[in-house]
Amino acid sequence: MSRSEREHARDSVDVIVVGGGASGVTAALQAARMGARTLLIEETPWIGGMLTSAGVSALDGNDAILSGIHREFVHALWEECGGPEAVRTGWVSNTLFEPRVGQAILRRLTDAEPALTLWINTRVTEALVTDGRITGVRTEDGREVRAPAVIDATECGDVIALSGAAHRFGRESRAQTGESTAADEPDNVIQDLTWVLTLREHGPGDSHLIPRPPGYDPSLYAGSVRETVSDPDQFPFTVHPWEEMIQYGRLPNGRFMLNWPNSGNDIFAPEYILQSPAERPATVERMKRHALGFLHYLQTVCGHPEIGIDREAFPTPDGHPLIPYVRESRRIEATVMLHLGDVVDRHADIGRPMFMTGIAVGDYFIDHHHNSHLNSHGAVDICSDQRFPEIQAVTVPLGCLIPLEIDGLIAAEKSIGVTHSVNGVTRLQPIVMNTGQAAGALAALAVRRGCQPRGVNPREVQQALLNAGALLMPFADVGPEHLSFQPIHRVAVSGVMRGRDQPRLCEFRPDEEISGEDLQLALETLQRAGLGMED
Numbered sequence: 276m277s278r279s280e281r282e283h284a285r286d287s288v289d290v291i292v293v294g295g296g297a298s299g300v301t302a303a304l305q306a307a308r309m310g311a312r313t314l315l316i317e318e319t320p321w322i323g324g325m326l327t328s329a330g331v332s333a334l335d336g337n338d339a340i341l342s343g344i345h346r347e348f349v350h351a352l353w354e355e356c357g358g359p360e361a362v363r364t365g366w367v368s369n370t371l372f373e374p375r376v377g378q379a380i381l382r383r384l385t386d387a388e389p390a391l392t393l394w395i396n397t398r399v400t401e402a403l404v405t406d407g408r409i410t411g412v413r414t415e416d417g418r419e420v421r422a423p424a425v426i427d428a429t430e431c432g433d434v435i436a437l438s439g440a441a442h443r444f445g446r447e448s449r450a451q452t453g454e455s456t457a458a459d460e461p462d463n464v465i466q467d468l469t470w471v472l473t474l475r476e477h478g479p480g481d482s483h484l485i486p487r488p489p490g491y492d493p494s495l496y497a498g499s500v501r502e503t504v505s506d507p508d509q510f511p512f513t514v515h516p517w518e519e520m521i522q523y524g525r526l527p528n529g530r531f532m533l534n535w536p537n538s539g540n541d542i543f544a545p546e547y548i549l550q551s552p553a554e555r556p557a558t559v560e561r562m563k564r565h566a567l568g569f570l571h572y573l574q575t576v577c578g579h580p581e582i583g584i585d586r587e588a589f590p591t592p593d594g595h596p597l598i599p600y601v602r603e604s605r606r607i608e609a610t611v612m613l614h615l616g617d618v619v620d621r622h623a624d625i626g627r628p629m630f631m632t633g634i635a636v637g638d639y640f641i642d643h644h645h646n647s648h649l650n651s652h653g654a655v656d657i658c659s660d661q662r663f664p665e666i667q668a669v670t671v672p673l674g675c676l677i678p679l680e681i682d683g684l685i686a687a688e689k690s691i692g693v694t695h696s697v698n699g700v701t702r703l704q705p706i707v708m709n710t711g712q713a714a715g716a717l718a719a720l721a722v723r724r725g726c727q728p729r730g731v732n733p734r735e736v737q738q739a740l741l742n743a744g745a746l747l748m749p750f751a752d753v754g755p756e757h758l759s760f761q762p763i764h765r766v767a768v769s770g771v772m773r774g775r776d777q778p779r780l781c782e783f784r785p786d787e788e789i790s791g792e793d794l795q796l797a798l799e800t801l802q803r804a805g806l807g808m809e810d
Contacts, residue, residue: 288312288392290718291412291422293399296324297704298687298711299428300381301344305715305743307391311722313715314420315391316412318398319597320590322385324430324688326704327378328597330471330588333368333524333532336639337705339780340668341754343745344384345708351380356527365525365532373526374473374588374596398552399429402437408682408727409438424718424728425684428711430598431548432605432690440681441608444548446695454615456663456696465548466602466699467541467644470559470566472533472595473526473588476581483583484574488567495565496572498538503576517577530585533570534600540566541644548604562599601689602644602702609692610729611674618666618697622773631768632733633670634713634740636749637706638779641666641699668749668781669700673733676714682727687714709745716740737768750774750783759785771797 290306292299295317303315315322325331334349341349352372356362362370385391394414401413403421411421412434427434435442445463449455458464477483500517501507507514514537515523524532533540542565547558574580586594611632616623618641621630641663675692676685686692687710689702700706716739721728737747744755747764754760763783766772772793774781 286419287411287421288314289422289722290314290424290426290715291316291420292426292428292715293412293434294324294428294430294688295319295322295393295395296328296428296430296688297326297707298714299324299426300385301708301711302426302428302687302715302718303391303393304344304384304388305712305739306719307388308743309716309719309723309739310390311719313388313391314394314422315385316394316397316399316414318396320395321378321597322393322395323374323378323381324598325600325707327374327381328589329600330374330473330532330596331534331600331704332372332374332377332473332526333365333534334370334705335368335642335703337637338369339751340636340638340746340749342636342705342709343712343740343743345705345712346744346755347384348377348380348708351383352376355380361527364527365523366519367523367534371524371526371532373528373530399434399437400552402434404438404681407680409434409684423683424721426687426714426718427684427690428687428714429690430601430604430688432607432686432688434684435605435607435686435690438681438684440678440684442605442690443608443695444605445545452614452694452696454694454696456615457694463545464645465545465695466702467536468544468547468562468602469534469541469600469644470562470596471600472540472566472570473585474531474533474570474582475585476529476531477583479581482580484580485567485571485583487571488564490564491568491571493572493576496538496569496576499535499569499572500577517579521579521582530588531582533566535569536644540569542566543645544599547599548601559599563595603695603698604689606695606698607686607690607692608679609675609686610677610679611672611692613671613675613693613697613701615664615694615696618669618700619664621667621670621776628770629672630670630748631770632672632674632737633747633768634673634676634716634733634736635671635706635709636669636746637671637700637703637709638668638749639700639703639706640779641696642703643699663696663699665778666700667776668751668779669706670748671701671706671710671713673713673717673736676710676717677729682729685714685718685728687711712743712745713740716743737765741765748774748783749781751780752782753785757785
């Protein structure tokens, strides 16, 4: 068992991970498994972040590219619940589960690592920075811990802010990024947050009607369910009938995840990210009232009082989640910033071979949430019909985790170096778990080598990840079980051979005969590299 809680505190470790969310857990596990004395600090009583504490217990994408600890987690869910079909309960995802089940699995994983110490119910209030280098953190209860490597895996990029590291927030302008999807001018518009509710279906005639919340306005939820709309075509999104809407996030054992984007419980609340811990509860109350308003609408206007809050879902008196679902946070100014063009076609710009230092994979489309009532909150107008281009399956380069200037710090969760547009794919749970695992590998190697994270050879990080069964390229047909898994991924990130890209799908097709075009590409790549095989 790992040493858990504060009685086992020490004043120095090898790696500090702040934030026990989706990426924080995988970062801590990877660092500890590589022998680094690792401290994981989480401010709530649960670990798992959006996977558990926020109630978003549905994995978006990566079904064909299970990688590393994400793969381990999914397989544990299958074993716990009775196989892949047992967790394919709703149509938003192929993997849905109850938050408590996800929490129990993650605690089993962390508790199994002797090099990993976990502090829960602990908030970091200060980053210790000396001469442009973060050297540790101080907690709210006065404890101080030092480490040569600190990973920011918080939901809002709080350590980045505390350290003074350069970062972005909101949308960049088109002039800044060159992206067609960027704003005319930079602003603080981020994706909506959501106060997710885990619901339970009770018997017919068993009413669990909640009181009308303060400020309840049923017009905010018009368009969420087809049966309540006189003219469905007036709404910019598809309006689903009740049965489809409620089945969207159906969980095992008669539970439902209420995380509905179309006139539902999404809410525009960018201030939450930038607020102090003392200020955030008031914003949480606003989110909670909005979510309860949606539930009240479903119970009354839609006529389903038998659907009520599952009071056993979370360790809270009212059955509400521990944290809101944050889709976009502060994003580090990194040594590599991933732009829209990099995920549309990784080979289009020969001068930006981002895939060569790839450390995390994803295959979801660019998914942005902006409430249809955004303007009613006084925010900048966002076209409801905004469309992002189709993308390839994505690989995230190592440089996205490394700050431009400050040393000792590594970014994870939703704070890696990507543009606002690209955040729409890198924010999803599987890819976040993958980037977290890479952050842990990078931290452990930096400590082992006695250097800064920016000084670690990307190939070493990639090899550590391959050893852990993690994919470097999003090959749907070359996973960890393949006999040639490691050599194929190594040759792919060298640029010598590439896979076959389709929209959101990449295959290596190892059994195919090599074409003349592929051979010519390999020879040209080797020539550009000076025929060097050290990579």
